[in-house]
Amino acid sequence: ETGVTQSPTHLIKTRGQQVTLRCSSQSGHNTVSWYQQALGQGPQFIFQYYREEENGRGNFPPRFSGLQFPNYSSELNVNALELDDSALYLCASSVGTGAIYGYTFGSGTRLTVV
Amino acid sequence: GQNIDQPTEMTATEGAIVQINCTYQTSGFNGLFWYQQHAGEAPTFLSYNVLDGLEEKGRFSSFLSRSKGYSYLLLKELQMKDSASYLCAVSPYDKIIFGKGTRLHILP
Numbered sequence: 651e652t653g654v655t656q657s658p659t660h661l662i663k664t665r666g667q668q669v670t671l672r673c674s675s676q677s678g679h680n681t682v683s684w685y686q687q688a689l690g691q692g693p694q695f696i697f698q699y700y701r702e703e704e705n706g707r708g709n710f711p712p713r714f715s716g717l718q719f720p721n722y723s724s725e726l727n728v729n730a731l732e733l734d735d736s737a738l739y740l741c742a743s744s745v746g747t748g749a750i751y752g753y754t755f756g757s758g759t760r761l762t763v764v
Numbered sequence: 765g766q767n768i769d770q771p772t773e774m775t776a777t778e779g780a781i782v783q784i785n786c787t788y789q790t791s792g793f794n795g796l797f798w799y800q801q802h803a804g805e806a807p808t809f810l811s812y813n814v815l816d817g818l819e820e821k822g823r824f825s826s827f828l829s830r831s832k833g834y835s836y837l838l839l840k841e842l843q844m845k846d847s848a849s850y851l852c853a854v855s856p857y858d859k860i861i862f863g864k865g866t867r868l869h870i871l872p
Contacts (some may be wrong), residue, residue: 683859692768692851692862693807706859740806747858748794755806 654679654743654756662762663731671726671759673741679754681705681747682724684716685740687758693740699724700747728761736763766790768863770852775869776842784837784866786852794855798826798837801849801865810837810850844870 655674663669675682681700685693695708699718713729722743728735738760742753767789776782788796795814799807813819813828813835825838837850849865 685862690867692853692864695859695861698859742860752797752809752812753860755808757806 654741654754656739656741656756656759658759659757660760660762662764665731665733665763667731668727668729669731669761671728671739671741671761673724673726673743673756675722675724675741675743676754679743679745680722681744682718682722683742683744683753684724684726685742686710686735687738687740689737696726698747705747731763733763736761766854766856766861768852768854768861770850770863770866772864773867773869775871776839777871778842778844780842781838781840782842782868784839784850784852784868786835786837786863788833788835788852788854788863790854790856790861792856793830794857796826796828796835797851797853797855797860798824798835799851799853799862801851803848807851839868842870844872846870 657672683698684696687693696710697707698705702718715727718724738758740758741756770786798810801807811826818827823840828835847870849867851865852863853860
């Protein structure tokens, strides 16, 4: 069974640009959660998608948006990039939304905004 | 709201035992997780506690007291490869919320 894969692994963007990050969930998983992890900090919850619908959102502005596709893969879109958006973006998939199922994390996308 | 506190950094010696504490305040509780994260890598699952008490898994043990909003991760027989960040995470409902992590340094 394949794990969670994220692409790209590294990305450099200019302030004001838009970016799309991609995540393929582990086989059999229908829930994807996205996190932002700044250097030296813990992962901060952005939002979660369950069966193609947003199922909760953290304290992030609307310029952070997402999608989940019928195959349960997911995208994170960030518009009007700011310097503070520079971080490691982690995607985690799970069998369901319940915590008991635990999360499997991808290796992340390192985004640098200059 | 949610609040999770853990020490920022700790240092221990190879072969020794270290305990990393975590206190939390959340609206709702469906369990507490510990994850290990090496620099530049994804977090990897270590343990999950939903009931009070100690869960042991090899060199690692995790303890939970729901009434005190307290957990600890105990690492025994420390090895150099245990140098990493340890993330305490709580599930208020069906999300997992992380603390800032404790960076553990192992000295030879």
